[in-house]
Structures are given as C-alpha cells and as structure tokens.
Amino acid sequence: MQNRRIVVTAALPYANGDIHLGHLVEYLQTDFWVRFQKMRGNECLYICADDTHGTPIMIRARRDGITPEELIEASYARHTKDFAEFQIEFDNFYTTNSPENRDFCNTIFKRLEKNGALYCKDIPQLYCPDDKMFLPDRFVRGTCPKCNAPDQYGDSCEKCGATYAPIEMKDAHCAVCGKAKPEVRNSEHIFFDLDQFRNYLKDWLSKHVATDVANKLLEWFSDDSKLLPWDISRDAPYFGFEIPDHPGKFFYVWLDAPVGYMASLLNWCLKNGEKFDRWWNNPDAELYHFIGKDIVRFHCLFWPAMLHASDFKGPDQVFVHGFLTVNGEKMSKSRGTFINARTYLDFLDPAFLRYYYACKINNTTDDVDLSLDDFSQRVNSDLVGKITNLASRGAQMLHKSLDGILGEMDEAGKKLVSMFLSRADIIAEHYEARRFSQVPVEVCKLADAANEYFDGAQPWKTIKTDVEATRKVLTTILNLFRLITIYMKPILPHYATKVEKLFMEEPYTWESLKTVLENRPVAPYEYLAVRVLPEQVAGMVDASKPAVPEVLISAEPTVEPLKAEIEIGAFAVSDMRVALVENAAPVEGSDKLIQLTLSLGPLGTRNVFSGIRASYPDPTVLNGKLVVLLANLKPRKMRFGISEGMVLSAGSDTSKLCVISPAGNAKPGDPIG
RNA sequence: GGCGGGAUAGCUCAGUCGGUAGAGCAAUGGAAUCAUAAUCCAUUGGUCGGGGGUUCGAGUCCCUCUCCCGCCA
Numbered sequence: 125m126q127n128r129r130i131v132v133t134a135a136l137p138y139a140n141g142d143i144h145l146g147h148l149v150e151y152l153q154t155d156f157w158v159r160f161q162k163m164r165g166n167e168c169l170y171i172c173a174d175d176t177h178g179t180p181i182m183i184r185a186r187r188d189g190i191t192p193e194e195l196i197e198a199s200y201a202r203h204t205k206d207f208a209e210f211q212i213e214f215d216n217f218y219t220t221n222s223p224e225n226r227d228f229c230n231t232i233f234k235r236l237e238k239n240g241a242l243y244c245k246d247i248p249q250l251y252c253p254d255d256k257m258f259l260p261d262r263f264v265r266g267t268c269p270k271c272n273a274p275d276q277y278g279d280s281c282e283k284c285g286a287t288y289a290p291i292e293m294k295d296a297h298c299a300v301c302g303k304a305k306p307e308v309r310n311s312e313h314i315f316f317d318l319d320q321f322r323n324y325l326k327d328w329l330s331k332h333v334a335t336d337v338a339n340k341l342l343e344w345f346s347d348d349s350k351l352l353p354w355d356i357s358r359d360a361p362y363f364g365f366e367i368p369d370h371p372g373k374f375f376y377v378w379l380d381a382p383v384g385y386m387a388s389l390l391n392w393c394l395k396n397g398e399k400f401d402r403w404w405n406n407p408d409a410e411l412y413h414f415i416g417k418d419i420v421r422f423h424c425l426f427w428p429a430m431l432h433a434s435d436f437k438g439p440d441q442v443f444v445h446g447f448l449t450v451n452g453e454k455m456s457k458s459r460g461t462f463i464n465a466r467t468y469l470d471f472l473d474p475a476f477l478r479y480y481y482a483c484k485i486n487n488t489t490d491d492v493d494l495s496l497d498d499f500s501q502r503v504n505s506d507l508v509g510k511i512t513n514l515a516s517r518g519a520q521m522l523h524k525s526l527d528g529i530l531g532e533m534d535e536a537g538k539k540l541v542s543m544f545l546s547r548a549d550i551i552a553e554h555y556e557a558r559r560f561s562q563v564p565v566e567v568c569k570l571a572d573a574a575n576e577y578f579d580g581a582q583p584w585k586t587i588k589t590d591v592e593a594t595r596k597v598l599t600t601i602l603n604l605f606r607l608i609t610i611y612m613k614p615i616l617p618h619y620a621t622k623v624e625k626l627f628m629e630e631p632y633t634w635e636s637l638k639t640v641l642e643n644r645p646v647a648p649y650e651y652l653a654v655r656v657l658p659e660q661v662a663g664m665v666d667a668s669k670p671a672v673p674e675v676l677i678s679a680e681p682t683v684e685p686l687k688a689e690i691e692i693g694a695f696a697v698s699d700m701r702v703a704l705v706e707n708a709a710p711v712e713g714s715d716k717l718i719q720l721t722l723s724l725g726p727l728g729t730r731n732v733f734s735g736i737r738a739s740y741p742d743p744t745v746l747n748g749k750l751v752v753l754l755a756n757l758k759p760r761k762m763r764f765g766i767s768e769g770m771v772l773s774a775g776s777d778t779s780k781l782c783v784i785s786p787a788g789n790a791k792p793g794d795p796i797g
Numbered sequence: 798g799g800c801g802g803g804a805u806a807g808c809u810c811a812g813u814c815g816g817u818a819g820a821g822c823a824a825u826g827g828a829a830u831c832a833u834a835a836u837c838c839a840u841u842g843g844u845c846g847g848g849g850g851u852u853c854g855a856g857u858c859c860c861u862c863u864c865c866c867g868c869c870a
Contacts, residue, residue, distance in 0.1 A: 340868080420868095447867080490803085506821085512835090521831050576837070576838095579836060
C-alpha cells in the first residue's frame with residue numbers, strides 16, 4: 125500500500141495570551157494523531173502558527189508601551205517553549221504575520237473579487253474620537269437597551285441575553301480609553317457573500333464534518349432566510365494586512381488566520397524544497413483541521429466557501445472537539461482551575477497530562493473533564509503502578525541477578541506476546557478513528573495480563589532454584605512491556621525514547637512490533653515515571669489563583685482593595701524571619717521560578733522556590749540581600765524540589781515585584797512582627 | 798427565550814437491535830515481598846436524575862418535570 129500524504133492543522137493560538145490546559149486538549153490530540161500516522165510510515169505534517177493580528181493585540185501592545193511586533197514575538201517565544209515541553213512536535217509552527225500569509229490573503233482576495241463573491245457596503249460603526257479608531261463591539265460598553273443593565277458589552281447583554289448593535293446601547297462608551305463617548309460614523313466595509321454558496325456548503329457539510337456538527341450548522345440554512353454575509357474588512361488603525369487597492373482597509377483577523385495554515389505549510393515547503401501543490405491542492409493528499417466547537421462557523425462555513433470560491437482545495441475533514449472543564453466546571457481563575465501550561469510544568473510531568481488526556485479524548489464533540497483527583501489516581505495506578513512497574517521490576521531483577529542479559533521466552537511467554545500482537549490492528553483503528561480513550565483501555569488490559577503472568581511465575585522465588593527459567597520469565601516481561609511502549613508511543617513519545625534507550629534500540633515505529641528481543645543485553649534501569657503527589661496538584665492550583673483580581677482592559681491603574689478586618693491572632697500565627705540570600709539562581713526549565721538558598725542564621729538554611737523570575741530576570745542581583753521569609757509555611761513539593769517557605773515581595777504586577785528587604789541592624793533569623 | 802448536549806457504583810466512564818446493569822479506579826478481606834506502598838486473588842457496592850406512558854418486558858422508545866453545560870452568527 126502506498127504511503128498516505130497528510131497535512132494536519134491545529135487551530136492557531138492567539139498571540140495575546142499564554143497557552144493553558146484548555147488549548148492543550150487540541151494540540152495534544154492532534155499530536156497523538158500525527159505521531160501515530162508517522163509511526164505507521166505515512167508522510168504527515170503537523171502545521172500550526174501563532175494568530176497575531178487584530179484589535180486586541182493592537183490595544184494590548186499600546187497599553188504595554190511596545191509595538192505589536194514586539195508583543196507577538198514575545199508570545200511566539202512563550203508558546204513554542206510551552207509546546208516543546210509538552211512534547212508537541214510541529215513540523216512547522218509559524219506566524220500569520222508573514223510574507224507568505226500576506227501573499228495568500230491577497231491572492232485569495234483577488235480571486236474572490238474576480239469571481240463576484242464580494243461586495244462593498246457602507247455601515248454605521250462606533251468611532252472613538254480620543255483613540256482615533258473604530259471600536260469592535262467588545263470594546264464598547266454601556267447600558268443594555270432592553271433591560272437597562274449597566275456596563276454591558278457592545279454586542280450582547282450578559283444579564284438578559286439580548287443581542288443588539290452597539291449603536292443601540294444607552295450611554296455607550298469606549299472601553300479602550302474608558303471614557304470617551306463614541307460617535308457613529310459610516311464606513312465602507314467589504315463583505316463575503318456567503319449565501320451564494322449555500323448549495324455548495326449544504327453538500328460540503330454532509331461529507332466533511334460529523335453529522336452532529338453539520339446538523340447544528342444546517343439550522344441556519346432554512347429556505348426563508350439567507351446566510352448572513354461576512355464582514356471581512358476593518359478600518360485603520362488595525363494590526364494586520366492592508367487590503368490590496370483598498371487603502372485604509374485591512375483584512376479582518378479571522379480572514380487571515382485560517383489562511384495562515386496555508387502560509388505555514390508554504391513556509392515549510394520553502395524550507396524543505398517541497399512544492400506547495402504537492403501537499404495542498406493535490407487530490408491524493410489529505411488535509412485535516414482539528415478545531416474546538418467554538419470556531420466551527422469559521423472552519424465549516426466561511427473557510428470552505430472561501431477556498432471553493434478562490435479555487436483552492438478545501439479540507440477533507442474538520443475534526444471538532446469539545447471544551448475542557450476542570451473538576452466538572454468551566455475553568456475558573458478564582459478557583460485556581462484556569463491553569464496555564466507553564467504553571468502545570470512547574471509542578472508536574474507533561475507526560476502525565478498527555479496520558480490523562482488520552483484517557484479522556486475521543487472523536488466526539490463532548491467536553492473533556494480534567495478531574496484532578498481522577499488525574500492523580502489514574503496516572504499513579506495505571507501508568508506508574510501497572511505499566512511502568514513492569515519495566516521496573518523486570519529490568520532491575522535482570523540486572524541484580526542475571527547480569528542484565530535477556531534470554532529466550534518460554535512457551536507461556538510466546539503465547540502472551542502473540543496475544544499482545546493480536547491487539548495491534550484494533551489499537552491502530554482506535555488511533556486512526558481518534559478514539560484515543562480506547563488506547564489506554566486496551567493497553568491496561570495487556571498490562572494486567574503481564575502482571576498476572578509475572579505474579580504466577582514468581583521469579584523472585586525461582587531465582588534461587590532455576591536461574592535460566594527465571595531469565596525466560598523476565599525476558600517475556602520486558603518484551604511485553606516493550607510492546608506496550610510501542611502502542612503508547614504516540615501518546616508518550618519521550619517515555620518511549622527512554623525505553624528505546626533501555627533496550628538499546630532505534631526509535632520505534634509500528635513495524636517494531638514484529639521484533640522480539642532475545643539473547644541481548646539491556647541497559648541499566650532508570651526511572652521512567654514518578655508518582656504524582658497530592659501536594660504537587662494542590663501547589664499547581666494554588667499557583668493558578670490570581671494574586672490580584674482580574675483587571676479588565678482599562679487605562680486607570682488599580683490596586684487591590686483592602687481585605688476584610690482580622691484579629692491580631694490571625695496575624696500572629698505566621699512566623700516571619702529575616703533571611704540572607706546566600707545564593708539566587710534561575711530554575712532550569714521554568715520561566716517563573718528562581719531558586720534561593722537562604723540563611724536563617726542559627727536556624728540553618730532553607731531552599732525556597734519563588735515565582736518572581738519575571739521581576740528578577742537576573743536573580744543574582746539578590747545575592748547578599750536580606751529578605752523576609754514566611755518561615756513556618758508548610759513545605760511544598762514542586763517539580764524541581766521542595767520549597768521551604770515564601771519570600772515576601774511588594775507589588776501586584778508579577779513583572780514588577782519588589783522583594784522586601786529589612787534595613788538597619790536586622791540579622792538572619794530575627795523574628796519580624 | 799430558542800436550539801442542542803448531558804444526568805448510570807464513592808470517582809471516571811461503557812452500555813449495540815428494548816430482554817432483570819458492566820469496566821477501571823477507590824473501599825474491604827487475604828496472598829506476595831522482585832518492584833517507585835507498586836503486584837496478585839476474592840468480596841462489597843447501583844430505585845440507571847424525578848414522575849407518567851407504550852410494551853409480555855424500558856438505562857434503552859415516547860411525554861413531562863428538575864438540575865447541569867454549551868451555542869444563538
């Protein structure tokens with residue numbers, strides 16, 4: 125059979141924010157699928173990019189006093205680092221702010237124009253005279269025209285659910301400057317006439333998306349109503365691409381974002397000496413988009429219509445997944461369940477989230493729940509207890525008593541191996557159909573069988589009586605473990621790499637299932653996974669709670685309001701001490717943390733991890749300083765070690781914190797109160 | 798408000814064509830001590846969100862109510 129040629133995309137993360145565990149539901153399942161395809165020998169590319177344009181980025185950059193280019197560059201660095209540490213392997217991760225993307229947008233626009241898919245129309249828009257810009261609905265606030273609820277967004281009311289145009293609002297004001305009253309100005313906008321493509325789309329939906337998604341979208345195709353046109357232009361000032369022959373008009377960010385898939389692919393082609401048309405417009409190549417259900421409208425209506433109208437090939441399938449909930453609820457900053465990828469990495473092994481998500485993700489649009497208790501439990505009992513333990517007990521005994529050399533398998537072992545191999549096609553089908561949750565189910569059944577075999581054979585007893593029979597048992601166990609690793613490799617790639625090292629083999633592919641390891645040495649066993657401890661999860665949740673309440677975009681700097689009044693006793697329970705910074709150093713693998721060695725004088729030294737890296741990019745400036753340590757804080761285990769206390773600092777902006785330093789006669793160990 | 802999805806064991810979920818409820822984990826009892834307190838054997842555990850209907854028979858089909866979630870361009 126000829127190898128397939130497949131292009132896979134995940135939705136582009138917006139450059140105005142960090143990657144969080146919700147994003148990872150998508151990037152990880154896409155990674156599972158792509159890695160599986162590659163293991164099968166298919167040519168498969170994982171294409172993505174940062175989505176960099178639009179008003180929110182322009183305003184954020186303006187507020188931070190930097191250019192949008194600087195903002196998106198910083199995001200790019202953070203995003204790619206987070207993805208890499210979660211073992212997400214893009215073939216190309218690019219940016220929508222690229223020459224390739226500009227060219228594709230222009231080409232598509234000109235073709236749409238030529239094919240009569242576009243028209244211009246004057247529409248009234250709110251304009252802020254202070255900021256000298258047109259305001260997107262989300263940047264207008266005012267009183268709801270229906271229910272009079274104050275301080276609502278410009279497009280809909282959160283109180284009564286009414287939807288309206290921003291110009292209908294009472295006392296509308298600009299949310300960028302926070303005060304100016306917007307004026308109504310007419311502006312010419314360019315529209316994509318979606319309704320022209322209703323028959324094409326009806327047909328397209330029946331073939332290229334799951335039926336539940338198609339049915340939902342088809343609700344808009346009733347005979348007596350038209351599909352609404354799509355406004356694809358925005359007025360200057362706007363961070364994006366200016367539309368050819370329309371000075372002062374820019375492509376709406378949602379037009380150039382999906383085009384970014386093509387641009388990122390082209391960029392990969394240019395770097396690798398490949399032709400774009402071999403991958404995208406080739407009927408023999410497959411194109412798949414992985415997206416969340418929130419952006420179905422863009423990917424299953426506008427995008428296929430736009431590609432069709434500009435003579436490009438559309439996606440073969442759009443795979444739609446649900447949202448992430450944490451402990452059964454929407455992610456919440458105040459509950460500490462809005463967890464950034466980086467915060468997770470500060471406390472836990474990325475392989476564990478990969479494993480857990482695999483257990484929960486399938487090919488439906490249902491939401492995925494990250495239950496934190498369930499997470500620890502499953503990782504500890506399945507991944508560590510059942511699976512990893514096989515290698516741990518097998519390889520260590522082989523080294524302790526049998527010189528680390530594999531022998532041959534016994535009859536029972538051979539039978540087990542062929543039973544394991546008989547599951548290969550079923551597991552492959554689960555991957556192919558994106559029923560990832562079924563893979564750990566299958567694999568755990570195999571691990572159970574292997575553990576039963578091990579216990580039944582009692583090698584810890586036979587080692588005293590029949591050394592070679594024991595070698596057979598351990599050879600079997602390690603071969604079974606190896607097969608499990610191959611099955612799990614798309615989900616646990618770095619784990620698999622460690623196992624490849626253990627057995628001194630080339631990187632595993634699906635073909636590696638056919639090999640049997642006999643009569644050869646095994647490298648010394650190194651830990652493959654360490655149990656999750658409750659304090660790591662608790663620490664991650666704590667660290668995700670905001671130090672300050674979320675402040676909406678606003679020109680006015682704010683400080684936290686005072687907390688409720690307390691009795692002196694509530695303060696007296698905390699024991700704060702003067703501490704001397706003996707050594708301050710950055711923590712390898714963490715953006716947020718620095719590691720401090722503190723002297724408390726007669727009370728000894730402490731190791732403390734402090735999340736103030738953003739404020740102290742060069743932690744060594746703290747060396748020799750006196751600081752204040754909350755010294756009776758319960759030690760907390762983090763991914764990098766145990767933190768024994770908390771250093772106090774002032775400020776609410778995490779990038780502008782200032783460590784509190786006692787002056788005068790204070791010496792290490794002195795109490796503070 | 799409209800539309801859609803969901804509610805099954807302590808937890809996470811499966812349940813096909815209607816035939817008196819399944820798995821894993823947890824819990825309990827035992828075994829084992831090679832292994833990272835990991836493993837093995839056994840057991841317990843459910844009015845399938847409430848009510849009504851169709852049917853010989855309903856977790857499954859129909860109606861209704863309650864609660865949760867999402868979407869409404």
